[in-house]
Amino acid sequence: MAVFNPFLPSYQADPYPAYAALRAEDPVHFSAAIQAWVLTTHEDCERVLRDQETFSSSSDTASGQLATVLQQQRREFPLGEVPTVLNSDPPVHTRLRTLLNRAFTPRAIEGLRPHIEDIAASLLADAGRTGGRFDAVTGFAQPLPIIVIAELLGVPPEDRDQLKEWSTAIANTTNVLNTEDALAAARQATMELIAYMDEIVAQRRAAPGADIMTALVQAEEGGERLSHDELLAFSILLLLAGHETTTNLIGNGLLALTEHPEAAAGLRAEPDLLPSAVEEFLRYDSSVQGAVRFARETVEVRGRTIERGSTLLLLLGAANRDPAQFPEPDALDVARSPNRHLSFGRGVHFCLGAPLARLEGDVAFRALLDRFTELRVAEGGAERSGTLVLRGMGKLVLEV
Template sequence: MARVGMRLPERFDALDPAVIEDPYPTYERLRAQGPLCRMGPASFGVTRYADVAALVRDPRLGSEFPPLYHEMSAGDGPAAAFFQRIILYRDPPAHTRLRRLMSKAFSPGLVRGLREHIGDLVDELLDPAAERGWFDAVEELAFPLPVLVVCELMGIPRADRSEVRPHALNLSKAFAAMVPEADRADADASVLWLRDYLAELLAQRSKAPSRDLLSLLLAAREGDDRLTEEEIVDNAVFSFFAGFETTANLLASGCAALLEHPGELARLRADRGLLPTAVEEFLRYDAPIQGTARLVRSPVEVGDHTVRAGRVLVLLLGSANRDERQFGDPGRLDVGRDPNPHVSFGGGLHHCMGAALARVEGAVAFGRLLDRFGAIEPAGPALRRTNTTFRAYASVPVRVA
């Protein structure tokens, strides 16, 4: 990878507990040393904003990995097979076709029509907090809100949602860069359960279509082309996961950030017009997804290094979003930061399809939280959820009045 005589980049250990707790000092050191760091075998992390922003759109990088890659990451069970079929890990022409058809279901109008309903859901979730004077922002808002929203989008009956929830949480284990052996059985079981459940729901919709996402995916067509049942089921499972994981982490991280920065909380309270920029800043400040992997299909230059075909580049979104070359005072939370060209939703062909929904949920949730309570303070230390791919919290205790 390196040219003759060049020193190899520093190694980045994403499993280091200190990195999991707070990766940003490590990212800063890595950026100072160069645009690349070493990660796993034949894989390198890209640390700087300019390189990451260019590479998320570079056609020389692909997202369709050979089966062995997924088997090394998640084992040789249903989770690895699932990854080989979903839109996230497909390249053109398969990706182009899937995205074109799926976009017919994920319309901007669908998202706009949910805004008021999302507000009602937030109010309902915050009712117990108003009575008690405290709540856990993860368990009582950040996680249940996007799960409720995506369940309603999918047409999952209310009676089934408590059963669906643990499988949705377990599915997140499958998306780790390297799934620990202890988590692989849970990940495989969740993939199988959710596929079976959504396949049954899809069979019901094929007989009696509704206005939910599954019905829209069934109806999506372009000429004679339409999604197969397996394509709908697999990508519905992925959409279900993607529809709550990123948003849940955005909401939890945003709450934690405001609690740590009471001045910015007061600023947002005084000017609700800052809600959209605040959501973008939460996404930048503590990116819900810290990195995304790409397969090098033909050689690419990163700084003074040439990365050969067949290598893996991990685009470190969390590091790029804190790059001092792009963002002034990047370690400071600024709810009015504008412009804010963060890369938390990726870019190019694989720009997150659920970005608009996440933004709406974030703006509505933080707006309703401020409307509901005149005082919002920490009620205890926030606790991280151990994960190398997602910046997630297990608990964010909040005192309200």
């Protein structure tokens, strides 16, 4: 019988064979390793994501290892008790989402395209000219979204590296193998980031600008505004969700193109397929591999009884390769349509930053394909990184 054990080295290297075995043999699987129910089919994951009445995003009343870790982090981390769109349910979530939507309009996001194109071109201008090799992660996939997020938040260029350090430290809280030192570093990074963003918020209140932070400060609906703590908490969430996941999207997608040169050639021949390709990269090797929910009541899923308070880990990476939903799910098809991947979630928690992630992905892959006539990984140049729910590349050195 298949088991889910994210502590195995083979899991980080390539989780998809384990996903396939679980989906075939035990699609609603109780993992002793993390004390949670693990769901692997597209149908079941989508059902849970859409049903916020039965499955909560808040760990407050849940049990199990994952829930306990999340509860501890919320108690111990600065602003941990402040609800966000990620960890709240309606009506709290509805209020937050409505206010945030005021700043994240499709028109506002698409208006960023020319500037993001300039950023991408600048990052790739000198790629490989000094030594014939270029780490596309540290030289492109990491700085592109951090520059974009920094500018959205009103952070000056000289502070971007510090922003990246804080983001990396805090993102490590999603690792099931966290050490106490790593958690202490994450708490310290959170405190420093809050103090820093507190100054940014104060500046935008005193002197409004043209950035997203100003729009968030000014957002109002029915006389409601985001509180000061809500602004700070969302700033942290935006940094983490908007940076780490987009870095992973670019890194994972680029690796896929190096492994499928015919796909890269097809995109060069038909660049209009790039939006479709971004969706396929999100499906094929998702930067977000899992989402966590908590049972509000005892419920049955595919014949298994899940008790009230139980933790559920929805393996989006497994759902995105479910043959019941996707023909030839293990094949990379940049023209795949329809492509109902779950990488941005479903229902009321559908990713607020999806339009920005899609835009950055589109710009990034256009720039990479224009800059490099051939995409080839240097020997020993590919290295994975990730946590329980995040999957990306630690390095991806190209021969150029």
